[in-house]
Amino acid sequence: MKENVSLKDIARICNVSVSTVSKAMNDRNDVSADKKEEIQRVARELNYVPNYMASTLRSKRTRNIGVLLSEKTGTGLLHEHFARILNSFKETVEERGYTITFINISNSPNRLSYMEQCKYMNFDGVFVLCGTDYNSHEIRELFASDLPIVVIDHQSPKHINVASNHYGDMKRLMQFVYERGHRKIAYIHGGMSEVTQGRLEAYKDFMKEHQLPIYKEYLYTCPYRDYERGSALTKAVLALPNRPTCILYPDDLVAVGGLNTMQEAGMSIPKDMSIAGYDGISFVNIVRPRITTLHQDTVSMGIQAGNKLINRIEFPEEKYKPETVVVDGMMEPGESVGVISSRNS
Amino acid sequence: MKENVSLKDIARICNVSVSTVSKAMNDRNDVSADKKEEIQRVARELNYVPNYMASTLRSKRTRNIGVLLSEKTGTGLLHEHFARILNSFKETVEERGYTITFINISNSPNRLSYMEQCKYMNFDGVFVLCGTDYNSHEIRELFASDLPIVVIDHQSPKHINVASNHYGDMKRLMQFVYERGHRKIAYIHGGMSEVTQGRLEAYKDFMKEHQLPIYKEYLYTCPYRDYERGSALTKAVLALPNRPTCILYPDDLVAVGGLNTMQEAGMSIPKDMSIAGYDGISFVNIVRPRITTLHQDTVSMGIQAGNKLINRIEFPEEKYKPETVVVDGMMEPGESVGVISSRNS
DNA sequence: GATGACAACGAAAACGATTTATCAAATCCC
DNA sequence: GGGATTTGATAAATCGTTTTCGTTGTCATC
Numbered sequence: 001m002k003e004n005v006s007l008k009d010i011a012r013i014c015n016v017s018v019s020t021v022s023k024a025m026n027d028r029n030d031v032s033a034d035k036k037e038e039i040q041r042v043a044r045e046l047n048y049v050p051n052y053m054a055s056t057l058r059s060k061r062t063r064n065i066g067v068l069l070s071e072k073t074g075t076g077l078l079h080e081h082f083a084r085i086l087n088s089f090k091e092t093v094e095e096r097g098y099t100i101t102f103i104n105i106s107n108s109p110n111r112l113s114y115m116e117q118c119k120y121m122n123f124d125g126v127f128v129l130c131g132t133d134y135n136s137h138e139i140r141e142l143f144a145s146d147l148p149i150v151v152i153d154h155q156s157p158k159h160i161n162v163a164s165n166h167y168g169d170m171k172r173l174m175q176f177v178y179e180r181g182h183r184k185i186a187y188i189h190g191g192m193s194e195v196t197q198g199r200l201e202a203y204k205d206f207m208k209e210h211q212l213p214i215y216k217e218y219l220y221t222c223p224y225r226d227y228e229r230g231s232a233l234t235k236a237v238l239a240l241p242n243r244p245t246c247i248l249y250p251d252d253l254v255a256v257g258g259l260n261t262m263q264e265a266g267m268s269i270p271k272d273m274s275i276a277g278y279d280g281i282s283f284v285n286i287v288r289p290r291i292t293t294l295h296q297d298t299v300s301m302g303i304q305a306g307n308k309l310i311n312r313i314e315f316p317e318e319k320y321k322p323e324t325v326v327v328d329g330m331m332e333p334g335e336s337v338g339v340i341s342s343r344n345s
Numbered sequence: 346m347k348e349n350v351s352l353k354d355i356a357r358i359c360n361v362s363v364s365t366v367s368k369a370m371n372d373r374n375d376v377s378a379d380k381k382e383e384i385q386r387v388a389r390e391l392n393y394v395p396n397y398m399a400s401t402l403r404s405k406r407t408r409n410i411g412v413l414l415s416e417k418t419g420t421g422l423l424h425e426h427f428a429r430i431l432n433s434f435k436e437t438v439e440e441r442g443y444t445i446t447f448i449n450i451s452n453s454p455n456r457l458s459y460m461e462q463c464k465y466m467n468f469d470g471v472f473v474l475c476g477t478d479y480n481s482h483e484i485r486e487l488f489a490s491d492l493p494i495v496v497i498d499h500q501s502p503k504h505i506n507v508a509s510n511h512y513g514d515m516k517r518l519m520q521f522v523y524e525r526g527h528r529k530i531a532y533i534h535g536g537m538s539e540v541t542q543g544r545l546e547a548y549k550d551f552m553k554e555h556q557l558p559i560y561k562e563y564l565y566t567c568p569y570r571d572y573e574r575g576s577a578l579t580k581a582v583l584a585l586p587n588r589p590t591c592i593l594y595p596d597d598l599v600a601v602g603g604l605n606t607m608q609e610a611g612m613s614i615p616k617d618m619s620i621a622g623y624d625g626i627s628f629v630n631i632v633r634p635r636i637t638t639l640h641q642d643t644v645s646m647g648i649q650a651g652n653k654l655i656n657r658i659e660f661p662e663e664k665y666k667p668e669t670v671v672v673d674g675m676m677e678p679g680e681s682v683g684v685i686s687s688r689n690s
Numbered sequence: 691g692a693t694g695a696c697a698a699c700g701a702a703a704a705c706g707a708t709t710t711a712t713c714a715a716a717t718c719c720c
Numbered sequence: 721g722g723g724a725t726t727t728g729a730t731a732a733a734t735c736g737t738t739t740t741c742g743t744t745g746t747c748a749t750c
Contacts, residue, residue, distance in 0.1 A: 004464070004706095006705095006706055006707080007706070007707065008706075008707095016729075016730085017729070017730050017731075018706090018707080018708095018730095018731095019708080019709080019710095019729080019730065019731080019732095020728085020729060020730075022706095022707065022708060022709090023708095023728095023729090026708085030727070030728060030729080031728065031729075032727085032728060032729090035728085035729090049457065049461045049464045049465050050465060050706085050707075051402070051465070051467075051705085051706050051707065052398075052465045052466045052467065052707095053397075053398045053399075053401050053402035053467065053705080053706075053707085054398075054402055054705070054706030054707035054708085054735090055706075055707050055708070056398050056707090056735095057396070057398035057399050057402055057705090057706080057707075057708090057734095057735050057736070057737085058706085058707055058708040058709075058734070058735050059707080059708055059709085059735090060735085062398075064446075076432065077422065077428045077429075077431060077432040077435070078425075078428065078429065078432055080423075080425070083422045083423065083428050084422075084423065086422060087421065087422040087423055090422070090447060091451065094447075094449045094450065094451035094453065094456075095451045095452070095453050096453075097449075097453060097455070097456070099446060099447065099449060099466075100446065100447045101409075101444060101445065101446040101447075102435060102439075102444065102445045102446075104439045104442075104444060105439065106436065106439035106440045107440070108439065108440050108441075108442060110442070111439075111442070112394065116394045119349070119394045120394050120395060120396070120397045121397045121444075122396075122397065122398060227631065253631065256631045257631070260631065260633055263633060283628040283631075283632075286572065286598070286601045286602070286605065286628075286632075287628075287631075287632060288605055288608065349736095351735090351736055351737085352736065352737065353736075361699075361700085362699070362700045362701075363700090363701095363736090363737080363738095364699080364700060364701080364702090364738080364739080364740095365698085365699060365700070367736095367737065367738060367739090368698095368699090368738095371738085374697095375697070375698060375699075376697095376698065376699075377697080377698060377699090380698085380699090395736085395737075396735085396736050396737065398735080398736075398737085399705090399735070399736030399737035399738085400736075400737050400738070401705095401737090402705050402706065402707085402735090402736085402737070402738090403704075403705050403736085403737050403738040403739075404705090404737080404738060404739085405705085
């Protein structure tokens with residue numbers, strides 16, 4: 001068995017030219033049916049595998065997608081939310097015959113810029129997964145190119161944005177606690193990102209729509225996933241003279257921080273206080289009481305991102321219109337939100 | 346600004362041949378210092394980026410590593426343990442100028458086999474991350490090749506195996522509970538994998554070394570991450586006439602399953618029962634009581650895997666010797682293991 | 691002044707495909 | 721039958737590098 005079989009070898013055996021073999025393998029229609037069949041048979045017998053470098057060097061189509069994870073530590077693969085999206089994205093594009101390559105984000109001094117890497121490897125498109133600094137020079141350079149790009153949770157005038165329905169989801173969450181009688185609702189929200197913006201707006205709108213006052217001392221900022229800060233802020237809320245009946249957290253992890261803090265203070269959840277998280281990552285179901293949360297549909301987000309990107313790649317003739325794909329989340333009730341009886345309200 | 350600058354363009358501008366430009370860019374020594382400098386300057390000015398396809402087509406060195414994740418659902422990126430290893434591996438190889446591409450594991454009918462994909466994309470090496478079926482035809486074909494391969498937690502006579510020190514780690518865990526007075530120790534262990542083997546052996550050896558009886562009814566099999574099964578088995582253990590004082594679980598998730606089951610039965614941990622998990626994934630620190638666990642050093646595993654693989658790729662002259670790299674884990678105490686006073690023992 | 695060593699460069703052949711231009715033969719259309 | 725079209729195949733150009741090999745020119749050595 002020869003080391004590596006090329007089109008030339010097959011051509012020699014079948015007594016045809018290399019170009020005919022190429023056409024036969026690519027199932028073009030200007031080669032007769034019997035020849036096509038014979039060539040493909042021989043190729044199979046010789047274990048022919050095409051050469052990616054050669055074919056893409058010439059054709060420019062790589063069927064390879066660059067994935068840009070955040071360079072921030074603690075996010076990326078280590079963040080379950082994003083890992084889930086990536087996993088779903090991966091399944092989607094692999095099913096459609098595409099390959100995924102990570103864009104190098106190391107601090108190595110001779111690493112190419114994101115844009116250069118895309119040129120270097122000839123990515124057909126790029127998937128920007130998680131909250132990087134969108135104002136960095138490298139990102140701006142990348143976004144300025146005319147490469148097909150899909151971004152998660154970031155509005156970009158030129159690109160496709162697959163985003164959770166933060167506004168709508170947050171309203172759903174508000175509705176959920178409202179229906180259980182809660183009126184005094186504190187909201188420890190995330191940092192000042194686009195993501196947080198939508199949720200915060202939903203909170204305020206909901207309160208207004210239901211003629212509820214928005215107390216400044218019910219609103220706090222806490223970085224996502226900052227367990228310690230979440231604990232500290234929880235204590236601050238508990239110390240308020242006009243204590244709320246429910247605290248909403250920026251994500252599930254911080255919510256558990258609040259839960260633990262309150263339990264250590266001798267409180268019982270949800271009897272003494274209701275809480276809710278956000279995201280719906282896996283441990284909410286194993287913590288007791290289960291954390292009520294707004295489950296983001298990471299599976300759908302990955303699928304949408306993958307399909308939109310590939311469609312954009314494969315049908316460039318349909319004029320490229322930037323687009324925001326909104327994916328709805330789902331309420332995932334846990335025991336951490338209790339019912340307030342009407343006489344207390 | 347021209348669309349894509351090639352060596353030819355630079356050659357024209359500098360009045361030299363393409364080969365000289367190539368040599369200058371690759372810092373070869375058969376080109377004069379001043380020419381080299383000029384060429385590199387012009388290349389920089391034109392924003393020259395080499396073409397990966399062309400260069401690897403000719404040179405065969407891709408600096409690209411294929412990563413094979415398990416095709417089993419629920420593992421891979423969604424499994425924090427493996428995600429951590431991959432993340433650390435990624436950082437390591439990116440730092441050294443390598444790129445990572447996923448091997449397509451979809452069920453798409455026209456996907457190439459793992460081996461074919463490696464030939465197709467000319468991977469310099471392969472990283473096999475998590476427990477696939479090592480007897481499948483595809484894996485066997487891949488392992489039979491002479492591609493540099495690093496495998497996690499799987500003994501393969503031909504390849505480099507980076508493995509947790511399951512035997513030693515489990516002994517550490519046993520020692521930990523033993524020192525806290527536990528003698529009647531039940532062990533709900535994982536399925537019959539190589540990984541489990543080592544731990545189970547350590548359990549038995551430890552018991553023998555300390556002249557403790559090994560009761561058959563203290564040993565159960567539970568698939569990893571099977572929360573429900575963990576709960577059921579916990580109930581079985583609790584029903585034993587000769588109840589143990591401590592239960593060890595195959596992993597942290599199943600341990601929490603046990604924890605919840607016992608708490609629901611009105612028991613208090615660790616007063617009424619001690620428990621310990623395994624792995625050290627992130628939520629052990631936010632569950633109350635904290636789960637005592639054996640933290641596997643996923644960071645080190647990823648680093649070792651990356652460096653061993655690249656060394657194997659870059660120095661093929663040192664005769665390829667298969668090797669097992671053993672990585673020690675670390676005890677991570679939580680409140681879930683209590684102290685048994687000597688009069689009870 | 692012949693010889694060899696060495697440095698600096700270029701021409702050209704790969705690498706393995708795709709694509710274009712071309713062409714002969716076959717078919718079709720009045 | 722003559723011209724137009726279609727079909728099936730090929731040769732050659734091309735993609736952008738790397739690498740081999742050969743050609744200079746220079747300089748030290750004997």
